[in-house]
Amino acid sequence: MSDEKRLSTTQLAKLRGVSQEQMFGQLTALGLIEKQEDKWQLTDAASAAGGVYLTGKYGQYVAWPEDFQVPTATAKPEAAKLLTATVLGQHFELSANKMNYILSELGWIKKGLKGWLVTEQGLAMGAEQGEDSRSGIPYVRWPEKITRNRALKDNVDNIKGVDKPKTDTDKMDSFRHKFEATHRTTDGHFVRSKAEMLIDNWLYMAEIVHAYERKLPIEEEMYCDFYIPTGKVYIEFWGYENDAKYQARKQEKLAIYQKYNFNLIELTDKDVLNLDDILPRLLLKFGVQAY
DSSP: OOGGGEEEHHHHHHHHTOOHHHHHHHHHHTTSEEEETTEEEEOHHHHHTTOEEEEETTEEEEEEETTOOOOOGGGSHHHHTEEOHHHHHHHHTOOHHHHHHHHHHTTSEEEOSSSEEEOHHHHHTTOEEEEOTTTOOEEEEEEGGGGGOHHHHHHHHHHHTOOOOOOHHHHHOHHHHHSOOOEEOTTSOEESSHHHHHHHHHHHHTTOOOEESOBOSSSSOOBOSEEETTTTEEEEEOOOTTOHHHHHHHHHHHHHHHHTTOEEEEEOHHHHTTHHHHHHHHHHTTTOOOO
């Protein structure tokens, strides 16, 4: 078919008697086009349906066959349920870039040479890997239910600075609330033991960005001792070896780490006395270099 018989999306909207916004919305919901870096991109489904890229006075644009019929929403129900980072960002009132970095921080995607790649944890959340049909840059799509995921919503709230009251499950963690965080570290954190203070100080002096008592990105209510965004590494310091309740809690936490296949480093009192030798070796296994 010649270029003269192709219509821009705006022309297609006029021909079908709908607004430009409605047409772009329909095509997006059906998974035929996606906006990436402020440019509309065709999906594989759109290319198969005859969509092409043409170049006009104002640059490249998406064009359609003159007889192109926009499918109804019921023609491809699954496509409407898959959301890009752009759509997720619109839902949470954040940019697509910030949305991707939140998803990365949760461990659901990872940065590729270009674009984003879904991880095993992301696949478990229902994500699908996509690839731009023109540039080949990878991206990830998400099921609509992800907008209701508690871990994602908590991280979005944290990024946006939303204060949240303590929940009953927060109060149920007796070990976290039994010991007050009174030990001040070099970087200003308040931790609950001298051993944790030594670990925190070591990470700070090694210039490794870390968080203390971060909630794990899961539905279960569980907090790690330390979290290192680079490498998505969790650190647990195990003390109170003679406390039966503590040991039971330790086994519960280990089961969760194993369930979600999280990167975990376990430290004991003996390890804390030799952090310079122990931690660099353990961190390197997850791609985190110290010094």
